[in-house]
Amino acid sequence: MTQADDHLKALFALDEPAARDPVFSTAVMEKVMRRRFQEDVALLSGLSVVGGGAFWLLWPTLQPVVVSLSQGLAPALGAIALAAGALVILGARPSSALDLGS
């Protein structure tokens, strides 16, 4: 490398950005995350539309199966719903709520 090249390089180095720039990096990652969120929303929306359409198309075939299953599972589903409700009301801490731990 010649002296002239060194001189050029030294002048170029004056407008070098900082090696670490958290503000810039954060701004970039914010945009990346926003883009990722938009892609996720678009994917989920697409899947919902496709799933809804498929369900609508298959409903005549599925309906008898769902009806027969729901009759058989109704008691179990009722118990599960009750248990889930109890967990929500007790803040998912049944032992402390009922004072079983002390």
Add this chain to the structure above:
Amino acid sequence: MSPASLDEALVAAAQGGSTEAFSRLVERHQQPLRAFLRRACGDWVQADDLAQETFLAAWSRIGRLKAGASVRAWLCGIGYNKHLTAVRSAGRERARAAVYEADRDETVDAPAEDKLALERAMADLPAEQRACVALCLAADFSHAEAAEALDMPLGTVKSHVSRGRARLLQALGVCDDAS
């Protein structure tokens, strides 16, 4: 771990969807990319906007980056294409340049004369020549790496660097001790 192998590991993780790995790639490469774009377009604000767009595009295209490829060259290539697209919208470019010139005249002080002369000489270079000079003379890219980044033939890069260097030295009034 060497910088190249660290890059490779981070790229592999980012290709698997890790935003944390991509964030580290941004941290590692923001400096060379922004420096290149500053020199290529002369407008720091526009250069930073382009750098952000470049990283966003890189996130979308990270799956296409081959294992072992230079991340720095790849990013500069994306950035260069974005810069060319921006240059083509000539009206906006002229408006930004006018604002930049106005700002610059107010902020430059006497000891920065050489720097100002360099910036003006860079601004006079054709876009391709300017990009080659920015990579090879300012950022230590090899001619081959610059050719890969800018998607130009190796001979063209060498010729651009040689001509650009001569014009810059002439503008600075520096004797070319290589010739």
